[in-house]
Amino acid sequence: MKAAVLEGLEKLVVQETPTPEVDDDSVLVKVAACAVCGSDIRMFHHGNPRLKPPAIMGHESAGQVAAVGANVTRFAVGDRVAIGADVPCGECAFCEAGIGNNCQINYAMGYQFPGSFAQYVLLNRIVVNYGPVHAIPDHVSYDQAALAEPLGCVLNALELSPVRFGDTVVIIGAGPIGCMIIEVARKMGAGKVIVVQRSRPRLENAKRFGADVYICSSEEDAVARVKAETQGLGADVIVTACPSPEAQVDAIAMAKNRAWVNFFGGLPKDKSNVTLDTNIIHYKELFVCGAHGCMPRHHHKAIDLIAFGVIDAEQYISHRFPLDRAAEAFATAESHAGMRVVVQP
Numbered sequence: 001m002k003a004a005v006l007e008g009l010e011k012l013v014v015q016e017t018p019t020p021e022v023d024d025d026s027v028l029v030k031v032a033a034c035a036v037c038g039s040d041i042r043m044f045h046h047g048n049p050r051l052k053p054p055a056i057m058g059h060e061s062a063g064q065v066a067a068v069g070a071n072v073t074r075f076a077v078g079d080r081v082a083i084g085a086d087v088p089c090g091e092c093a094f095c096e097a098g099i100g101n102n103c104q105i106n107y108a109m110g111y112q113f114p115g116s117f118a119q120y121v122l123l124n125r126i127v128v129n130y131g132p133v134h135a136i137p138d139h140v141s142y143d144q145a146a147l148a149e150p151l152g153c154v155l156n157a158l159e160l161s162p163v164r165f166g167d168t169v170v171i172i173g174a175g176p177i178g179c180m181i182i183e184v185a186r187k188m189g190a191g192k193v194i195v196v197q198r199s200r201p202r203l204e205n206a207k208r209f210g211a212d213v214y215i216c217s218s219e220e221d222a223v224a225r226v227k228a229e230t231q232g233l234g235a236d237v238i239v240t241a242c243p244s245p246e247a248q249v250d251a252i253a254m255a256k257n258r259a260w261v262n263f264f265g266g267l268p269k270d271k272s273n274v275t276l277d278t279n280i281i282h283y284k285e286l287f288v289c290g291a292h293g294c295m296p297r298h299h300h301k302a303i304d305l306i307a308f309g310v311i312d313a314e315q316y317i318s319h320r321f322p323l324d325r326a327a328e329a330f331a332t333a334e335s336h337a338g339m340r341v342v343v344q345p
Contacts, residue, residue: 002345003118004326007054009047012327017056020114020122027075027123027133028067029083032142034116035060035317036333036341037085037150038175038243044330050111058115058343059085059108062136062145066120072128082145083116083123084132084152084299085109100130101156101293108293117326119345132299137307143320143342144306144313150340151311152298153264154180157291158188159298161260163237165189170226170235170254172196172217173242173265174206176316176339181239181264182209183311190237194229196222196250202336209315217250226254233257239264245274252276257284264291316340 001019004012022028040057042048051057065079075081087107088100095103109115113127123133132152136145154177163169169190171178174197182193193211197203198218207214215225226235234256240247242265251261267274281288305311318338321329323345333341 001119002323003056005054006057014324014326019120022067022069024069024071025125026069027072027128029063029121030066031061031063031116031121031345033062033146034058034343035146036329041334056114056118057110058117059110060146060149061116062142080136081133082136082148082303084149086293087127087131090130100295132296134300134303136303140307143317147313147316148299148302150177151302152294154184155298155301156294157262157264158184160289160291161237161262163188163190166191167236168192168230170194170238172240172247174202178241179206179209182211223250223253241265243267245271248274252280255286259286261286261288262291317342320344
């Protein structure tokens with residue numbers, strides 16, 4: 001089969017590799033779509049301890065089951081499936097508690113397990129039994145189904161920092177994830193949605209997703225503007241959907257008393273020590289949390305929301321590339337020229 005192989009830092013090569021073979025407990029999927037995530041780009045440039053080159057990345061994917069092992073009962077040849085990232089081990093205390101994204105082994109597709117920037121991806125026994133692999137209905141395209149993974153991450157985040165009816169929600173970062181949060185927060189009952197973005201072109205692109213207020217933080221004081229938009233009180237829920245230390249500082253400053261502040265976007269390792277005014281957290285009784293990945297149940301729910309037409313996944317896809325142009329797909333995603341970039345093997 002053909003695969004986009006990360007041979008080393010900043011060296012992604014499309015080449016022929018052996019097609020994986022199923023054993024009694026595994027499933028082989030013919031990949032139809034795999035979206036480029038920001039974490040793929042970070043691994044391309046900086047690597048990851050869980051990924052040992054040469055390796056195949058890709059964890060936002062969908063395709064059709066091509067072969068199943070003798071012991072597999074969940075799936076059959078011909079099934080259309082979507083595949084997510086985080087794979088619970090199924091046995092540790094966190095997995096038993098239903099929070100597999102906190103599993104200390106921290107398995108993931110496209111990390112320890114070969115991913116979907118390839119014509120075929122193998123789902124091993126752990127993935128088949130415990131992972132985020134779910135059937136998709138015929139009317140949902142493979143490209144749309146691949147976006148169930150990032151949508152599942154949004155659902156996890158807004159479960160941890162819940163939006164209540166009438167809340168004012170601030171989203172810092174207007175990339176694909178930030179724009180998904182606009183739509184999901186609105187569906188959850190947000191009364192006012194405010195988007196903050198440093199880049200004017202990206203902010204303009206986000207205007208089609210229907211927030212109430214758009215703030216370009218490179219042109220005005222975002223904290224002051226949020227306060228002005230909330231009668232000086234601040235927002236009820238603030239989500240940082242970007243890898244920015246400054247965004248985390250601003251999120252605390254623009255929070256209303258007893259607000260939820262969600263550090264959704266992870267930071268580069270050399271920028272993750274952020275100085276916060278913890279007295280604001282103390283006196284305003286803020287709830288500050290992180291959100292990392294999602295559980296298989298979030299992935300399943302995301303597929304349902306797409307299938308039922310509650311969330312329009314198509315609007316988050318801006319570019320499509322064949323596998324042979326995987327390097328170009330990565331460059332396009334990194335350029336922030338559009339929204340999600342999908343590779344179609």
